[in-house]
Structure formats: structure tokens, C-alpha cells
Amino acid sequence: MISYVSVRYEDRPRGRVAFVAIENERKLNAASSPVMTALTELFHGLAADLALRAVVLTGSGERAFIGGADIDEMSGLSGPVEARAFISRVHEVCQAIRATPAPVIARINGWCLGAGLEIAAACDLRLCADTAMLGMPEVKLGLPSVVEAALLPSLIGWGRTRRILYTGETFTAADALAWGLVEDIHPPAALDDAVEALLAQLFEAEPRAVQIQKALMQRWEELPMSGAIAAGIEAFEDAWTTSEPADAMAAFRARRRAAKAVHPPPPRRR
Known part of the structure; x- marks a missing residue:
């Protein structure tokens, strides 16, 4: 049986990280139906793992994260019904990623x-290799860019979204960084170190607070300002249903007292 997706877990002092790789290197990790089904099922399982602090998603090999949907499969679609089923699988993968409580990092x-x-x-x-190339070339294949392409305007603005979707042009990692599409770019040899540095920062935060924050930010995407503020009040209240805030603030205050004992503030002048 072909394995289209692999996952490796690392248990660390403050929780677990899942490293997920799409295993279709020969076809630039193209998103075929078997790949998308396997990826969706995997993320549904990850969503149930409450010890999970982060997920790192990448493509196998060095040539591609995901080189696009599988054109060989798409060219064989018989009509609108099969087309709808295929593109729905793309959405299902994206929705499974967004529904995972832990932050998901695209490598x-x-x-x-x-x-x-x-x-x-x-x-x-x-996080992106500085040699990567990105784009939305669907219009060059007679198709619109759809489903989670709808997330792009909030990331790069409507003007740039129109440009890349209308022209189908590819753009560089440096462009993606300048536009705010990616958080950082690095030489390929330094990409894993950059991922580790980001994971270390995530592990400094409290796990449930991050999960609540992720869910809240997704609600913000669909709410007017008044609703977003109200949702934030609910999220703040929800945070206090466990001892995590009290424990974290107690630990912070203890560290502050210890620091003051080692380096007391200078005496106040009269």
C-alpha cells in the first residue's frame, strides 16, 4: 500500500510536535485525491491530540512543498460533478488544517x-526557503482559483491577489515576504533551524491560550468589529475556566521576584 503522507512525533518537555510530510516527491508532491484524502484524515487525528503543541507541514524532498493539484487527475475529470468533488477535497484539507487546535507551520x-x-x-x-517559487496558475489552465484562495486578500491585499489570480504569474519567496504572505525566508540549509526557532517561541506560550487565540482569530475573519470584540470577551472568559492563567501569572511573578532579588532596583532619590 502506498503511503502518501508521513508523520513523525517528537515529545518535548512542554508538549508534542508533529512533523508531517507529503510523500509524492516524484510528482512534486502534487495534491492528488489520494494525497488529499490521506492528509485530511491525518489532520482530523491530529486535532484530537490535546498534547500536541504544533504541527510542521512540508513536502518530501527539496524541490516542492506542493507543486499544485494533480493535473493528470484533473484532466481526466468528466464534468461538473467530478470537478466539484475534486475541488471539495482541496477545501477539506484546508479546513482540517484550520480546525486543528495547535498552530500549523508550513515549511x-x-x-x-x-x-x-x-x-x-x-x-x-x-516559513519559506529563499529559493522557493509560488503562484496561482489556475487561469492558465482554464480554471479560476477558488476555495482557500479566498484567504489571500487578508494576507496580501486585494490588489496583489487580483494580480496573481488574473495573470497566473509565479513570484519569488522574496516577493512573498515583502507582501506578507510568508513570515520569513531562509536559505534551504537553514530552513529547519528557522522552524526550530519558531517552535521554541511557540513553546514559551501557554498551550491552551494559543489554542483559544487560534480559534478566536478564525472567528475574527468572519465577524464585524463589534462581533469580533464580543467574541474576544468570550474567549478571555473561557481562558479562566482552567487554572492555566493563574498558574502562568504566578510563575511570572515568581520569576520577577527572583530577578529583583538578584538585581535589586537602585534606591529611590528623595
């Missing part, structure tokens, strides 16, 4: 096109 290591860029946009954070 973009090469070509990131079409469905691949939609999946990257569905992730919470994106």
Missing part, C-alpha cells in the same frame, strides 16, 4: 503552486 521548501498555496494559506504560519 515551504520549493514550488508552492495552486492548491499548494491554498494549503499554505490555511496554515497559521509560513
Whole structure:
């Protein structure tokens, strides 16, 4: 049986990290139906793992994160019904990623096109090799860019979204960084170190607070300002249903007292 997706877990002092790789290197990790089904099922399982602090998603090999939807499969679609089923699978992957409580980091290591860029946009954070190329080339294949391409305007603005969707042009990792599509770019050899540095920062935060924050930010995407503020009040209240805030603030105050004992403030002048 072919394995289209692999996952490796690392248990660390403050929780667990899942490293997920799409295993379709021969076809630039193209998003075929078997790949998308496997990825969706995996993320449904990850969503149930309450010990999970972060997920890192990448493509196998060095050439591609996800080189797009599988054109060989799409060219064989018989008509609107099969087309709807195929594109719905792209959305299901993106929705499964967004529904995972832990932050998902896209480790973009090469070509990131079409469905691949939609999946990257569905992730919470994106770190990119400086050699990567990105784009939404669907219009060059007679198709619109759809489903989670709808996330792009909030990331890069309507003007740039129109440009890349109307022209189908590819753009560089440096462009993606300048536009705010990715959080950082690095030489390929330094990409894993950058991922580790970001994971270390995530592990400094309290786990449930991060999960509540992720869910709240997704609500913000669909709410007017008054509703977003009201949702934030609910989220703040929800945070206090466990001892996490009290414990974290007690630990912070203890560290502050210890620091003052080692380095007492100078005496106040009269």
C-alpha cells in the first residue's frame, strides 16, 4: 500500500510536535485525491491530540512543498460533478488544517503552486526557503482559483491577489515576504533551524491560550468589529475556566521576584 503522507512525533518537555510530510516527491508532491484524502484524515487525528503543541507541514524532498493539484487527475475529470468533488477535497484539507487546535507551520521548501498555496494559506504560519517559487496558475489552465484562495486578500491585499489570480504569474519567496504572505525566508540549509526557532517561541506560550487565540482569530475573519470584540470577551472568559492563567501569572511573578532579588532596583532619590 502506498503511503502518501508521513508523520513523525517528537515529545518535548512542554508538549508534542508533529512533523508531517507529503510523500509524492516524484510528482512534486502534487495534491492528488489520494494525497488529499490521506492528509485530511491525518489532520482530523491530529486535532484530537490535546498534547500536541504544533504541527510542521512540508513536502518530501527539496524541490516542492506542493507543486499544485494533480493535473493528470484533473484532466481526466468528466464534468461538473467530478470537478466539484475534486475541488471539495482541496477545501477539506484546508479546513482540517484550520480546525486543528495547535498552530500549523508550513515549511515551504520549493514550488508552492495552486492548491499548494491554498494549503499554505490555511496554515497559521509560513516559513519559506529563499529559493522557493509560488503562484496561482489556475487561469492558465482554464480554471479560476477558488476555495482557500479566498484567504489571500487578508494576507496580501486585494490588489496583489487580483494580480496573481488574473495573470497566473509565479513570484519569488522574496516577493512573498515583502507582501506578507510568508513570515520569513531562509536559505534551504537553514530552513529547519528557522522552524526550530519558531517552535521554541511557540513553546514559551501557554498551550491552551494559543489554542483559544487560534480559534478566536478564525472567528475574527468572519465577524464585524463589534462581533469580533464580543467574541474576544468570550474567549478571555473561557481562558479562566482552567487554572492555566493563574498558574502562568504566578510563575511570572515568581520569576520577577527572583530577578529583583538578584538585581535589586537602585534606591529611590528623595
